[in-house]
Amino acid sequence: MAIISHKHSFIFIHCRKTAGTSIEASLIRYLGNRDIIKTGLENEPVKHPIFKTRNITTKFPYIEKSIKKIIIKLSELGLVRTPEWVLLNGSHIPAKKISERFKNPWQNYLKFCVIRNTYDRVISQWRWEVNNIRNKTNDISLDRFLDESKKDIKNGYSSWYTYTIDGEPKMDDYINFDNLNHDLKRILNKKIGINFDGWMPKKKSNTRREEEFEIKKKHLRRIESIHKNEIDHWNFDVPGHLL
Known part of the structure; x- marks a missing residue:
């Protein structure tokens, strides 16, 4: 899972168990049509028309998912031009894959993730x-x-292999999981220029039992x-x- 925002010039890499789904749910509100997001279907879909956006989760996610599987297969066979969103196919996409397939954004956009x-x-x-x-x-x-x-x-x-390349951390900034909202606001407000309101829903937190x-x-x-x-x-x- 990841976000590449051409509108705001940032790349967010989602590491496992670091509230990434909640962060994506919050950031969805600020994305433009050309931005790319791969997030869980439990999030509210991006409110852009189907196939009019590079976002993978739109307002018709289940219909779109089936159709896009066909497009992915056709692109693998070389029968259609590979859409940009296909390059983010998979979950918890590592930095190395993004750097290889989105070279210009990788070199020029602010890259960040959450460490825990x-x-x-x-x-x-x-x-x-x-x-x-x-x-x-x-x-x-x-x-x-x-x-x-x-x-x-x-x-x-x-998570180490998600935000590093050849053993070296490659993010420009990091959010401390224990200081999540403060750090996210610092990056969005001061470094990216998004007027972040602090809203971030809790996702997946109700799936755990209270057992010891x-x-x-x-x-x-x-x-x-x-x-x-x-x-x-x-x-x-x-x-x-x-x-």
């Missing part, structure tokens, strides 16, 4: 998967989740080992509520 304490983000992602994706009768253990994370670290389990999840020191050590690059770069400590 790695320990907190990993546990949040595990809890979300337990509650929403996995078979409720066979919930995944944290040990198994971390095993999967280690095997597929670059495919969504680590057992987190042991061995799990925290494994998170530190698997996500060492990000933890070392930002000097993240284990949050007190996980100790």
